[in-house]
Amino acid sequence: MRWQDAAVARERLGRVEQLARGGQARIYRLPDFDLPGVAVPLVYKEYHSVVGRVPPQGLANIIALRLAVPAEQQLWFDTHLTWPLAIVVDNADAPARARVAGVVMRLIPDAFFQVFATPPGPPERQPNEARSLFVGPAELRTRGLAFPNRAQRWWLCLRLAFLVAYLHKQNIVFGDISARNVLYRLRPTPDVLLVDCDAVRKVGSAPVVDQGHTPDFFPPALHEPQSISSDLFKLGLFIARILVPGRVVTPDVAPDAVDGVLDRTGVNLVRASLADDPRARPAALVWYRYLRSGAGSHPTTVPLDDWRDRHSAP
C-alpha cells in the first residue's frame, strides 16, 4: 500500500474537539469526519513534535496489516485493538514535503471508560486503565471503582493472552504493554482493549513510532529492544500483577507472589516468563491454553445487581 492511499489532509478532518492530552500526543474527537467502511466514531491523535519525524510509509504498513485481516476477524479486531486507520498529513498537496501530523483511530468504546471519583472535584470520566487492576480494594474504593473478583481477573488475563497471541501469530510485536496501554472493562463481559497500536512493529522491520518500555515493565536485559520475547516478559508480569492486586509485584518476587494464587503450572509459567533468557519465555498461546483450561472453574462474573449495589453506594 502506498502511504498516499492512506493519507488524509489535516484540513479535511473538519472540526476537532480536544478529548485528552498525553506525553506523546493530543487526542481530538472528529464529529464531521468519517472513513469508508469504518462504522465507529473516530478520533485524531496528533503527535507532539517530541515524537520526531514519523515516516509515513511505516505507518501505512501498519494500517495495511489491519486491512489484511480476514473478514470474519475484522469486527473482533476493531473492538479489541485501537489501530491506526489513516495517516493525517500537513502539506498534502506536495507529497514530497508532506509531514505526518498524526493518525486517525477509533474512539475508545464507552465500556472501556470509567467514572472516577476525584474529590473534592466532580467525578471524571476516563479510560479504564489496567493500573486499576494492580491496586488493592481500599484504594479502588477511594477512586469509586468496583474491585474485580478473582474470576473477572482470570478472564481479563485470558483475554489479554489471546490478544497478544493474536498479534504474535501475525508476527506483530505490540511493544509497550503497560498499565496505561491496556484498558479493561467488566461489563458486559470482562475484556481488554489495547490502545496506541500505532506503535506496533512487524517482526523484521524497524519501529515506526518509538515508544520504549514503560519503566514499570523493563525486561531484565539492559537495552533489550522490544520484541516478541519482551512482549512475553510483560505478559507474564502483567498476569501476575492482575492476579495479586494490592502488592508491589516486581519480576523478582512475582513467582512467589503468585504461589497459592496459581497452581504449580501457573507459577512455573510466571517464572519462565520472567526469565533472563528471552528464549525461555512461554508463548502467549501457552498462557492462553493454560488460562482457558482453568477458566472452566471460574466461569462467572459478578451478578449485575451486586455490581449495581456497589456502584450506587453513596
Added chain:
Amino acid sequence: MYGRTTLIPFYLVVDVSQSMDGPRLNTANLILRRIGEALAHDSVAAARVRVGVIDFAGGSRTVLPLCDLLNTATLPLLACRDDGTRYAPAFNLLRATVDRDCRQLEADGFAVGRPGVFFLSDGEPFDDPPGAWEAAFAALLRECQSTPNIIPCAVADSNPDIMRALAHPAPTVPLFIQSRLASPESAIKNLTEIIVRSVVASGHQEMVVIDETDVHALDTVIVDPPETWIDPDSGF
C-alpha cells in the same frame, strides 16, 4: 414495480429433556408469548417476521409450524419428555423444516431472508452413535438452501465448548452462557428479552440482527474467538 416483502423466519429450538422440567420449561414457555406481545405492538416487525417452534429430547418434533404469530389463536406449550438429550434429531428436523418453509414462502411470492435459529439447551448431548450430532449439524449448514444464523443459548449444564461450536456464523454471533450465580430460570428470562428484541429488530432491518444493547443485563460470555486465530500451526 414494487419490491416483494422480505420475510425473516425464526425458529425456537428448545430442549425439553428431563432436566428442563419445572421452572425452566415454564420460563421457556413464556418466550413465544413475549414475542407475540412485542409483535402485536409493532406492525412493521410483525409484517416481516415468522416464527416456528421445534422441541427436542431423544427425538425432535415440530411444536409450532412457521407462522404469523398474530394470526395464531392459541400458542402451544412445550412439554417435558422423559427422555435424554440428543441434538442430531433437532438438526435434521431443522434442516428439513427450513428448506421446506423457505420454498413455501417463496412460492407465496415473498422474498425470504436468512433464517434465525435460537437453540436453547441445558444439557450435554448424548447422541448415539458418537459423532451423529456433529454430522447432522454439518449437513444443516451445508445443505440448507438458505443457511440459518444459529444463536446458541446455553443454560445450566450445557457444554460451553459444544455450544460455542454451534454459533453460526462464528464468531460474531453472541453465545449466551448463563452464570453459575444466577438460576437457570433467570437466565432463560434474560435470554427471552434479548430474543424478543432481536426478533423485532430483525423485522425492521430485514435481516437477522442480535440486539446486544442490553446484553449487560445477562451474565453472559460472548463467544470467544476460535483458537485457530492464535495458533501458528493453523492457517488464518
